[in-house]
Amino acid sequence: MSDTSADTDAEAGTGQDLDELCRGAERLVRLAGPGLSRLQVTSGGTAVVVEWNGPPTAGRPPAAAGGGGADEGEPHEEEDTRTRVLSPCVGTFYHRPQPDAPPFVTPGDAVTPGQQIGVVEAMKLMTPVAAPTAGLVAELLVPDGEPVEFGQPLIAIEPA
Numbered sequence: 001m002s003d004t005s006a007d008t009d010a011e012a013g014t015g016q017d018l019d020e021l022c023r024g025a026e027r028l029v030r031l032a033g034p035g036l037s038r039l040q041v042t043s044g045g046t047a048v049v050v051e052w053n054g055p056p057t058a059g060r061p062p063a064a065a066g067g068g069g070a071d072e073g074e075p076h077e078e079e080d081t082r083t084r085v086l087s088p089c090v091g092t093f094y095h096r097p098q099p100d101a102p103p104f105v106t107p108g109d110a111v112t113p114g115q116q117i118g119v120v121e122a123m124k125l126m127t128p129v130a131a132p133t134a135g136l137v138a139e140l141l142v143p144d145g146e147p148v149e150f151g152q153p154l155i156a157i158e159p160a
Contacts, residue, residue: 019125021048022089022150048090048150082138084153085129091122093129093154095144103144105155109137117155120148134160 025041025048040049087093095103095118105117111131118129139156142148 019089019127021046022122022127024048025150026088082156082158083133083135084141085117085132085155085157087120087148087150087152087154088127088129089120089122090150091120091127091148093142093144093146093148094119094121095140105137107137107139110160111135111137111157129154131157133157136160 021041021043025039028039028041038049040047042048095105097104097119104119105111105115111117112134113131115131116128117131117137120127120129135157137155138158141153141156148154
């Protein structure tokens with residue numbers, strides 16, 4: 001019996017380690033800025049690796065960042081003012097708390113800051129995803145049950 005409880009404690013510790021590493025990696029990514037090409041954070045047997053060639057996808061598409069161009073006089077789409085809710089870690093994104101439960105939110109739903117709008121599962125650890133701002137759910141960017149990367153946009157919210 002002690003072996004089983006030790007295994008369960010080890011699994012719980014690994015989940016906690018992964019959550020702590022994801023938070024630490026997120027802080028380092030914010031400090032490093034858009035020039036980051038690789039970051040690896042390791043603790044014991046758990047590692048989190050963040051890598052990209054260009055800036056990570058964030059709240060606004062690159063065109064919204066400004067800058068002119070030859071097409072300034074041509075008609076173009078309006079600036080996207082939606083807030084993107086980003087994945088807090090690598091894992092599987094779920095729209096529902098359980099397979100038979102209704103989704104946390106659907107397009108058109110009003111949300112408040114801190115309201116749970118999804119969950120990311122990583123190694124049996126469920127990390128809640130909360131709305132950062134009040135508004136209306138504009139779009140679900142990732143299908144239910146799909147794998148996601150750290151910082152990947154999950155849901156778009158039209159600010160209130």
